[in-house]
Amino acid sequence: VTPLFALGAVAAMSWLFRVTFSGFVSPEHLPSAISDRLDALAPAAFAALVTAHVVGTPSHARVTTVVAMAAAAVVARLTGGYALPVLAAIATFVGLGALR
Amino acid sequence: VATTHAPHTGAAEPQDDAAHRVTQQAIRTTLPLALSVAPFGAALGVTMAEAQVPAVPGLSVTAVLYAGSAQLATLAALLGGGSVLGAVVLGVVVNARLLLYSAALGDRFRRGQPRWFRWVGPTTIIDQTVLLARGATGLGPAAFRRLWLVSGAVLGAVWVAAVALGARLIAVLPATEAFRVAAPAVLVALVMGSLADRRHRRAALVASAVCLIVAPLPGGLGTLLAIGAGVWSAGPGPEVGS
Numbered sequence: 001v002t003p004l005f006a007l008g009a010v011a012a013m014s015w016l017f018r019v020t021f022s023g024f025v026s027p028e029h030l031p032s033a034i035s036d037r038l039d040a041l042a043p044a045a046f047a048a049l050v051t052a053h054v055v056g057t058p059s060h061a062r063v064t065t066v067v068a069m070a071a072a073a074v075v076a077r078l079t080g081g082y083a084l085p086v087l088a089a090i091a092t093f094v095g096l097g098a099l100r
Numbered sequence: 101v102a103t104t105h106a107p108h109t110g111a112a113e114p115q116d117d118a119a120h121r122v123t124q125q126a127i128r129t130t131l132p133l134a135l136s137v138a139p140f141g142a143a144l145g146v147t148m149a150e151a152q153v154p155a156v157p158g159l160s161v162t163a164v165l166y167a168g169s170a171q172l173a174t175l176a177a178l179l180g181g182g183s184v185l186g187a188v189v190l191g192v193v194v195n196a197r198l199l200l201y202s203a204a205l206g207d208r209f210r211r212g213q214p215r216w217f218r219w220v221g222p223t224t225i226i227d228q229t230v231l232l233a234r235g236a237t238g239l240g241p242a243a244f245r246r247l248w249l250v251s252g253a254v255l256g257a258v259w260v261a262a263v264a265l266g267a268r269l270i271a272v273l274p275a276t277e278a279f280r281v282a283a284p285a286v287l288v289a290l291v292m293g294s295l296a297d298r299r300h301r302r303a304a305l306v307a308s309a310v311c312l313i314v315a316p317l318p319g320g321l322g323t324l325l326a327i328g329a330g331v332w333s334a335g336p337g338p339e340v341g342s
Contacts, residue, residue: 002178002184003148003151003152003153003158003174003175003178004153004154004157004158004161005184006174006178006184006187006188006191007153007158007161007162007165007171007174007175007191008161008164009188009191009192010165010170010171010174010188010191010192010195011161011164011165011166013188013191013192013195014165014166014167014170014191014192014195014198015164015222015223017195017196017198017199017202018198018201018202018222018223018225019202019218019219019222020199020202020203020206021199021202021203021205021206022202022205022206022209022210022218022219022221022222023218023219023222025206026206026210027203027204027206027207027210030203032336033336034203035203036336036337037331037332037334037335037336037337038200038203038204038331039204039234039299039300039334039337040299040300040302040303040330040331040334040337041200041201041204041230041303041327041331042204042227042230042231042234042290042294042300043291043294043295043300043301043303043304043307043330044303044304044306044307044326044327044329044330044331044334045197045200045201045227045230045307045327045330046227046287046288046290046291046294046304047291047303047304047305047307047308047311047330048307048308048310048311048323048326048327048330049169049227049284049287049323050284050287050288050291050308051307051308051311051312051315051326052311052315052322052323052326053283053284053287054284055311055312055315055316056315061277065281065284068281068285069281069284069285069288072281072284072285072288072289073288073289073291073292076288076289076292076293077292080293081132081136081289082132082133082135082136082286082289082290083132083135083136085136085285085286085288085289085292086136086137086139086282086285086286086289088285089281089282089284089285089288090139090278090279090281090282090285093277093278093281094278097278
C-alpha cells in the first residue's frame with residue numbers, strides 16, 4: 001500500500017504540473033524573457049537528464065555507460081530513429097560488461 | 101486520393117481521409133519511440149516487483165503517472181529505506197520539468213481546443229511526446245488533438261505492457277542493469293534529433309556542462325538548475341515571421 005500511495009501522490013502532482021499552463025494559467029502571462037526561450041527547453045532537458053543519469057551511475061559502471069551513450073548518439077546520428085540507438089546502447093553495455 | 105473521391109461521396113470523405121492520415125502518421129511516428137522505451141519499462145516492472153507493488157493497481161498507477169523516471173526514483177527511494185514523504189518529494193522534483201513542458205505546450209492544448217482537452221490532453225506530456233509535439237507544426241487544432249491522443253495511447257499501451265512484462269519476468273530477465281541504459285539512450289536519440297538549431301545546440305551543451313557540476317544536489321534539483329541554465333543560455337528565439 002505504501003508504494004502505491006507514494007506513486008499516487010506523485011501522479012497527482014505530476015498531473016497538476018502538466019495542466020498548469022493549459023488549464024489554470026495562460027502561457028501568455030509568462031514573462032517574454034521566459035516564453036522566448038521555451039523552444040530550447042527540450043534539448044536542454046534531454047541533455048541534462050542524460051548527464052544526470054551518467055553522473056548518478058555507480059562509478060564501476062560509469063565508463064561503460066558513457067561509451068553506451070556515445071554508441072547511441074552515433075547510431076541516432078546515422079539512422080535518425082530511436083529503437084536502434086537503444087539497442088546499440090544495451091548491446092554496448094552488455095558487450096563491455098562481458099569483456100571486463 | 102481524397103479529392104478524387106470527394107465529388108462522389110460528399111464533404112465528409114476528405115475530412116475522414118485527413119483524420120485517417122493523421123492517425124497513421126501518429127502511429128508511424130510513435131511506435132518506434134514506444135518500442136525503444138520498452139526496455140526501460142521492463143526494468144521499471146522489475147523494480148515494481150522488487151518493491152512488492154500489487155500488479156493491477158501498480159499498472160493502473162503506472163498508466164496514470166505516465167513518467168518512468170519519477171516512478172523509478174520514487175520506488176528506488178522507498179526500496180532504499182527512505183520515508184514516504186521523502187520518496188514523494190523526490191518523484192515530484194524529478195517531474196518538476198513537466199511544469200516547463202506545460203508552459204512550452206500550453207497553447208497547443210488551449211487554442212481552438214475543446215475544454216476537456218485542456219485537462220485530459222496534457223496527461224501524456226513527457227519528454228518523448230514534447231518532441232513529437234514540436235515536430236507537429238502546421239497542424240490545425242483538430243488534427244493536433246488526434247495526433248496527440250493517438251500518440252499518447254500508443255506510447256502508453258506499449259509502456260504499460262513493457263512494465264507488466266518486466267514485473268512478470270523478474271526471475272528470468274538477464275542483466276537488468278543493462279536495461280537501465282535504455283531510457284537515457286532514448287534521451288540521447290532525442291537530443292541528437294533536436295540539435296539542428298544553433299541556439300538548441302548551445303542549450304544542450306550548457307545544460308550538460310552545468311549538470312556535471314550540480315547533478316549531485318539532492319532530489320533532482322541539480323537537473324532542474326541545469327535545464328534552466330541551458331534554456332537561459334539559448335537566448336531569445338527569432339521573432340515569428342522573421
